[in-house]
Amino acid sequence: MRIPVALLFATALLCAGCAKPGAQVVGKWQFDAAWMATGDAKNDAMAKSFASSMTIEFKADKTFTGPMMEGTYEVSGHTVTMKTTKVMGMDISKIPNAAANNKPEQGTLSDDGKSITIPSNNGKPVKLIKV
Numbered sequence: 001m002r003i004p005v006a007l008l009f010a011t012a013l014l015c016a017g018c019a020k021p022g023a024q025v026v027g028k029w030q031f032d033a034a035w036m037a038t039g040d041a042k043n044d045a046m047a048k049s050f051a052s053s054m055t056i057e058f059k060a061d062k063t064f065t066g067p068m069m070e071g072t073y074e075v076s077g078h079t080v081t082m083k084t085t086k087v088m089g090m091d092i093s094k095i096p097n098a099a100a101n102n103k104p105e106q107g108t109l110s111d112d113g114k115s116i117t118i119p120s121n122n123g124k125p126v127k128l129i130k131v
Contacts, residue, residue, distance in 0.1 A: 022075040024109060024113030024130075025058045025073070025075055025080055025109060025113075025116070026058050026059065026060050027057070027058060027130060027131070028055050028056070028057045028130075028131040029055060029056045029057070029058065029116065029128040029129065029130055029131060030051070030052060030054065030055050030128065030129050030131050031051040031052075031054045031055070031056075031126065031127075031128060031129075032051065032115075032126075032127035032128065032129050033047050033048035033050075033051035033052070034127065035120070035124045035125060035126050035127055036050070036051060054066075054067050055067075055131065056128060058073060062074065064082060068087060068088050069084050069086065069087050069088075070084070070085060070086045071083050071084040071085040071086065072085060075109070078108055078109040078110075078111070079106055079107070079108060079109075080106065080107045080108070080109055080116055081104050081105070081106050082104060082105045082106075082107070083102070083104045083105075084102055084105075105118055106118070106119075107126075107128070113130070114129065114130050115127055115128060115129050115130065116128040
């Protein structure tokens, strides 16, 4: 029995669209420079260059590494919760005042799995884009 190519293609597309959010998070993510935009062309160009060099990698073992930090993460639906465990290679629980202020960060994974948006204190959310 031959299966029509169109049916195979449609099934592959459907399966790709049904990927679990946890699986979509695994990989490298780059900071979007838009959250650092000031409206000043010179500063914004520098921010864009800086942001493009900053990445976070979410690994399949539920750990992440990023600029000067590493930790663990969980995915529940479209919510990504990150808990920093080390800063600049040092265990955060051994850094005075850091452990007390170390609260998990929560971000929202987009429906298409291509971005994570994390609220920030200044009102401009931080956005990560899948590389």
